[in-house]
Amino acid sequence: MSTVQGARARARLEVTAAIKDEARRQLAAEGAAKLSLRAVARELGMVSSALYRYFPSRDDLLTALIIDAYDSLGQSAERSHEAVAEAAPLERWVAVCEAVRRWSLDHPHEYALIYGSPVPGYVAPQATVPAAARVGLLLIGVVRDAHDGPGGLEELPAVPEELRAEADRIAADLAPDLPAPVAAALVVAWAQLFGLVGFELFGQFNRVVEEREPFFRHAARQLGRGVGLH
Amino acid sequence: MSTVQGARARARLEVTAAIKDEARRQLAAEGAAKLSLRAVARELGMVSSALYRYFPSRDDLLTALIIDAYDSLGQSAERSHEAVAEAAPLERWVAVCEAVRRWSLDHPHEYALIYGSPVPGYVAPQATVPAAARVGLLLIGVVRDAHDGPGGLEELPAVPEELRAEADRIAADLAPDLPAPVAAALVVAWAQLFGLVGFELFGQFNRVVEEREPFFRHAARQLGRGVGLH
DNA sequence: GTGCTGACAAGAGCATTGCTCTCGTTTGTG
C-alpha cells in the first residue's frame, strides 16, 4: 500500500472525471441528444468499449451529469445568496431567483437536462433527489429567516378548505416552523420560478418579452410577495 | 380532372395522415427520443426510404407533430372554456388552466415536445408560432372580458419604473385595450402556469405534493388573482 | 522475488438508426 488510496483507485477517479468533463463539453456544445459515447471516447483517445468500464450505459453517464448539474446550480444559487446575506429577505429571495436564471442562461443544455423533458425513459434516479432539493431548501431558508426575523412575514390568506389537510402535510414535511399557507405558497412559487426561467430559455418569450432581465426581476419580486415577503 | 382534388393528392394526404398517426402512437408510447422513422415505416408496411417522400427528415416529422400538439392543446382549452362561457371570469380562467393541466397529463410526451427541451437542434420553426399562441390568446380573452364586463378588473399596482416602457410595449403588442400592468402580469401568469404543469408532469412534485388537483386549482386561482381577476 | 488474480484496454462485431441514390413503375395531364 504505497499510497493512501491506491494508485489504481486514483487513476480510476481521474479517468471518470475526464470522461464527465468531455461529456459535459459535448453536452454544452450540442445538447443531450447528440452526446455520443463513442465521440467522448474518441476525444479522450480511448476506444468506445473501454468507456463502459466506467459507465455501464449512456444513461448512466447522463445521470452523473444530471447530479453534477443540480450541484452546480445549487452552488451558484448558494454563492449568490451568501453575497447578499445581510440584505432584506425580499432582496435575498430575488437574488436567489436571479442566480437560478443566470445559471440557466449560462448552462442551457444542462438546464434542459434537469428541468426539461426527462431525456432517458422516465426514471428520476433516487440519487438525484438530494442534489435537486438544494435550491428549494435555499428558498425555504430565506422565508424562514424572514418569518423569524424582525419584520416577520406578511400574513397569507388561509388556503381553501379542500386543500387544508394537504397544506398542513406539505408544511410538516418541508418546514414545520412555517404556517401552512406559506409552505403551500412556497411550493407554488418554486414551480413558477422555473416556469419563468424555462419559458425564457426555450424561446417562448421570443417576440413577446424583450427586456428580459427587468421583467424577470419584477416577476421574481412578485413571487416573493406571494409567499409573504416584503 | 375526374375528382375535385385529384386522386393522387388525396392519397398523399391519407398517407401523410397515416404516418403522423403512427408517429404519434410511437411518441405517446416511447417518447420523442425513441421515435424512429424506420419503425414508423415498418409499421405502415412501407420501406423507410418511401417515407422521405412525405417528410424530408425526422425533424420535419417532429415539427408536424409539434404543430398538431399545439392545436390539440389549444382545442382542448377552447372547448373547456366554451363549457363555462357563462361563468365568472375567474372561474373561466381556472377552467382554462385546468384544461391545460388535464391535456398535459393525458399527453405527456406531446407536452414534452412543445414545452420541454427543444428536441431537435434549437429551431422553433416559424410555422409553429400561430398554433403556439392559442392558449395565450384564450387567457387574454378571459381577462379582456373581465375588464370590459360588469365586475371590471382589480386595479394592479403600477410596474416598477425600469419596466414601464417594456410593459407598455407588451400591452401594445398583446392587448392594446388592457392596462400595461395587466398585460405584463398576464405574460408572467402564462409562464407560471406552465411551470406548475411542467413540475407536476416531470415528477418534481413527487414526494412533495400529493393532492395534485386541489393544489393546482388553488394555484390557478392565485394566478388569476395575480392578473386582476376576482 | 514470484505467481496469480482482477482490472483494464483494444478490437471485432451486431443490431439499429437517419439519410441518399438509383432504378423501375404508376399516374395524372398537356
Add this chain to the structure above:
DNA sequence: CACAAACGAGAGCAATGCTCTTGTCAGCAC
C-alpha cells in the same frame, strides 16, 4: 397518347449503443 412528375423498393453509407473475446499489465499474497 406520350411524357414528366410522383412514387415505392432496394441497396448502401456512416454513425450509434452495446456486447464479447482476447491480450496485457499492475498490484497483492506468499
